[in-house]
Amino acid sequence: MLGGISIWQLLIVLGIIILVFGTKKLRNVGGDLGGAVKGFKKAMHEDDKDKDKDEAADQPQAKVSHEEESGHTYDVQAEQKAEDQEERK
Template sequence: MGFGGISIWQLVIVLGIIILLFGTKKLRNLGGDVGSAVKGFKKAMNDDSKDEEDKSDKALDKKEDAQFKEPESSAAKSEHKSDGR
């Protein structure tokens, strides 16, 4: 038994008919086109995920920076005012 009830011999016959109809040159070109399309799709998906990751990292960095900034206390503010007469 092959794939879904199709035997290996039936697949070979169908492949032979496809080669006779289209020829090996067209099939080779078609394979190259499909391969480059898949490669471009994978590259675009990786670029998008990297962009989203960079954006989330930058947002996280800004949030962490905001948390680490210590606000000036009112005593420190009054010292600055009294020193600058």
């Protein structure tokens, strides 16, 4: 067990640490350590998301062709302007 250290020796060391530092300070250290681990995991997860975004940005999303089979185009703004002019008359 752990290089010859028994459970009783670990309990004695834990008791001495609690007497020296106190439970309040140990609780704060535990909370700080937990917050640090949580922050580290969050940073690693955000780094993975950034890598995914970079990989997605490198690849083209879609190819757009401006040619239509009929050869006609549809201009929405021109149609709206014509409707506005008719309303003004």
